[in-house]
Amino acid sequence: MRQASLVLWSLLGLAAPAAAEDEIDCENAMAQQDMNICAYRDFEAADAELNTVWKDAREAAKESDAELPDELKGADKALLAAQRAWIGYRDAQCELAGFEARGGSMEPMFVSGCKAELTRARTKELKAFVSGDEQ
Numbered sequence: 249m250r251q252a253s254l255v256l257w258s259l260l261g262l263a264a265p266a267a268a269e270d271e272i273d274c275e276n277a278m279a280q281q282d283m284n285i286c287a288y289r290d291f292e293a294a295d296a297e298l299n300t301v302w303k304d305a306r307e308a309a310k311e312s313d314a315e316l317p318d319e320l321k322g323a324d325k326a327l328l329a330a331q332r333a334w335i336g337y338r339d340a341q342c343e344l345a346g347f348e349a350r351g352g353s354m355e356p357m358f359v360s361g362c363k364a365e366l367t368r369a370r371t372k373e374l375k376a377f378v379s380g381d382e383q
Contacts, residue, residue, distance in 0.1 A: 274290075280354060290360065291360045291361075294367040334370055341366065342360075342363045342366065345361075
């Protein structure tokens with residue numbers, strides 16, 4: 249019974265911070281921890297949009313390949329390689345951006361903000377690919 253009590257209190261203790269995170273007003277965040285959480289949420293939203301557009305981009309690349317003779321196909325493969333390279337670039341570039349506050353409480357905010365910004369830019373590039381408006 250004592251162990252069950254400890255487990256229950258542990259679970260309740262974990263639920264409390266999650267509930268507190270839900271109550272953060274990101275428009276008026278003042279505490280650094282809140283700003284870090286909000287920056288991460290912004291990145292998550294940008295990443296969710298990217299993932300939606302990614303599916304459209306893959307479909308567009310596959311359609312492009314379908315219209316070509318076998319020896320000229322490769323749009324889907326090239327898109328996948330580009331995306332993998334971009335993810336590596338984004339993560340490394342944003343790690344570098346975090347060095348502005350390396351080891352400090354602001355570092356996660358800088359990293360998440362960078363990732364959100366670069367992810368929105370990549371989403372725009374993929375949308376242009378899908379629409380055929382690449383520059």
